[in-house]
Amino acid sequence: MSRIVTIEIVCRDAGIEQHLVRQWIERDWVRPDPLPDGGFAFHEIDLARVHLLVQLRALEMGEAGMPVVLSLLDQLHDARRALRLVREAAARAPLPVRQSLLQSLDRASASARDISGTGEA
Amino acid sequence: MAQDPYELLGVGRDASADDIKRAYRSLARKLHPDLNPGDADAEARFKAINAAHGLLSDADKRARFDRGEIDAEGQERAPPPPPGGRRWREHADGAEGARYRWHRGEAGSDDADAGEFEDLFADYLRRASAGARAGGPRRGSDVQYSLTVSFLDATLGATNRITLADDRTLDVKIPPGIETGGVLRLRGRGRPGREGGADGDALIEILVAPHPVFTRDGAVIRLDLPVSVREAVLGERVTVPTPGGSVAMRLPDNADEGTVLRLRGKGIAAHGDVPAGDVLVTLRLRIGPRDAGLVEALRNWQPPPDAPDPRAELMAALRRAGGEP
Structure with missing residues (x-):
C-alpha cells in the first residue's frame, strides 16, 4: 500500500530545509497533491523525486543546469513508459501479429544499419 | 531527538507489559518533580520516561514503533529509502511516473501540446490499424440535458416527456427516490455514431423542485x-397527507408537541429491491383562538402536585452549562 506523508516528514527524511522543497514545488520540479489547507500530500514517487533532486544537488548541478537535466530525464522516462506500453500491447497480441511485428522491426533495424553504414554524416 | 524508549525505561525489547509498567513506576517514584524540587535534570528525565511509557504501554503504538513506522516521539516516519539510486527510476518507469510527465514551458503556462506521449503512440497505432479507411467507425458523442421534476414525481416515480435539441421528444422514466443532481443515462439517445459506430447517450441531470409541505x-x-x-390530549383520529394521498391516523395517548410518528411505506415508492420508504410526521401543537369554554375548563382544572415541570429539562441544561440565572 502506498503511503502519503507531509512536507515535514519529507524534509526530515531527505535532510533538507522546507523552503527548498517549497521552491521545488513552485518550479514544478516536485508535484505533490495540494491540500485544501495549503499543505501538500507527498506520495512515494514525490519522495523519490525529492531524493533525486538532493542527489543532483550533491553533484553540484547549478540552478541553471537543473531544469535542463530534469527535462531530459523526464523525457527519457516518458519514452521508456511509452515503450513499455507498446511492449505490453505487443505481448498481448496474437502470435501472427507478434511475428509480423518482429519481421518489420528486423527490416527497420537493418535499414538503419545500412544508413549508418553509408557514412551519412 | 528522543532517546530509545526501551533504553529510557531500562527494559529489553521483549519486555512484557507488566515489566514495562514496573520499570516505569520505579523510575517515576525516583524522578518525580515533587521529590526532586528544582532538579531540572530529574524533571527532564521524568518527562522522558513518561513519554516512553506512553508509547510502550499502548500495544498498537509499541508495535508500530517496533516496525519502524513511528519514531520515539510517536511521529510518523517516512519509509526508509532502499539502498542505491534505483528508486527514482523504478517510480519514473512505472505507471505512476506519468505524474512527472515532461512538458514544455513553466508550470501553469499555456502548453496545450504538453507531451502526451502515450496518447500519441496509441493514436498512431489506432490510425495505423484503421488502415485506408478514413476516420473509421466513431461513437456519437453524449448530449447533456437537465430536467426539473416535481417533488411528488421524484418521490413516487413518473414518466416525463422532454424535447431534445433536435426537436425529437423523449419519454424519461423518473425512478422513485431520485434526488437533485442525479443523472439518468439514456443509451443511444445522444448524437448518432459515424460509419457504424454506436450512437452516443443522453445524460439527463435531475433537479427536484421543492414541495410546500413535504421535505426529503x-x-x-x-x-x-x-x-x-x-386531538393531542384525547388521542383523536386525524387526516395526514402523504405523497400518495391522505391517510387517517389515530394520535397516540402521549402525543405532544414535537412527537414524531412513523407512517410505514407511505413515502418514497418501492423501486428495485428497495421497499417503499416511510413518512415521518412531526406533531405541531396549535392552541388556536381562545375559546371561552376551553379557558373556563382550564381555569377549573388544577394540575396534580407531581405534574412534571415543562421547563425542567431546559433548567437542567442551563445548570450543566454553568449558567444558572
Whole structure:
C-alpha cells in the first residue's frame, strides 16, 4: 500500500530545509497533491523525486543546469513508459501479429544499419 | 531527538507489559518533580520516561514503533529509502511516473501540446490499424440535458416527456427516490455514431423542485402536522397527507408537541429491491383562538402536585452549562 506523508516528514527524511522543497514545488520540479489547507500530500514517487533532486544537488548541478537535466530525464522516462506500453500491447497480441511485428522491426533495424553504414554524416 | 524508549525505561525489547509498567513506576517514584524540587535534570528525565511509557504501554503504538513506522516521539516516519539510486527510476518507469510527465514551458503556462506521449503512440497505432479507411467507425458523442421534476414525481416515480435539441421528444422514466443532481443515462439517445459506430447517450441531470409541505431527508419524507390541543390530549383520529394521498391516523395517548410518528411505506415508492420508504410526521401543537369554554375548563382544572415541570429539562441544561440565572 502506498503511503502519503507531509512536507515535514519529507524534509526530515531527505535532510533538507522546507523552503527548498517549497521552491521545488513552485518550479514544478516536485508535484505533490495540494491540500485544501495549503499543505501538500507527498506520495512515494514525490519522495523519490525529492531524493533525486538532493542527489543532483550533491553533484553540484547549478540552478541553471537543473531544469535542463530534469527535462531530459523526464523525457527519457516518458519514452521508456511509452515503450513499455507498446511492449505490453505487443505481448498481448496474437502470435501472427507478434511475428509480423518482429519481421518489420528486423527490416527497420537493418535499414538503419545500412544508413549508418553509408557514412551519412 | 528522543532517546530509545526501551533504553529510557531500562527494559529489553521483549519486555512484557507488566515489566514495562514496573520499570516505569520505579523510575517515576525516583524522578518525580515533587521529590526532586528544582532538579531540572530529574524533571527532564521524568518527562522522558513518561513519554516512553506512553508509547510502550499502548500495544498498537509499541508495535508500530517496533516496525519502524513511528519514531520515539510517536511521529510518523517516512519509509526508509532502499539502498542505491534505483528508486527514482523504478517510480519514473512505472505507471505512476506519468505524474512527472515532461512538458514544455513553466508550470501553469499555456502548453496545450504538453507531451502526451502515450496518447500519441496509441493514436498512431489506432490510425495505423484503421488502415485506408478514413476516420473509421466513431461513437456519437453524449448530449447533456437537465430536467426539473416535481417533488411528488421524484418521490413516487413518473414518466416525463422532454424535447431534445433536435426537436425529437423523449419519454424519461423518473425512478422513485431520485434526488437533485442525479443523472439518468439514456443509451443511444445522444448524437448518432459515424460509419457504424454506436450512437452516443443522453445524460439527463435531475433537479427536484421543492414541495410546500413535504421535505426529503435521506430515505424518508418528513411532514409537520399541526394538531389541536383536543386531538393531542384525547388521542383523536386525524387526516395526514402523504405523497400518495391522505391517510387517517389515530394520535397516540402521549402525543405532544414535537412527537414524531412513523407512517410505514407511505413515502418514497418501492423501486428495485428497495421497499417503499416511510413518512415521518412531526406533531405541531396549535392552541388556536381562545375559546371561552376551553379557558373556563382550564381555569377549573388544577394540575396534580407531581405534574412534571415543562421547563425542567431546559433548567437542567442551563445548570450543566454553568449558567444558572
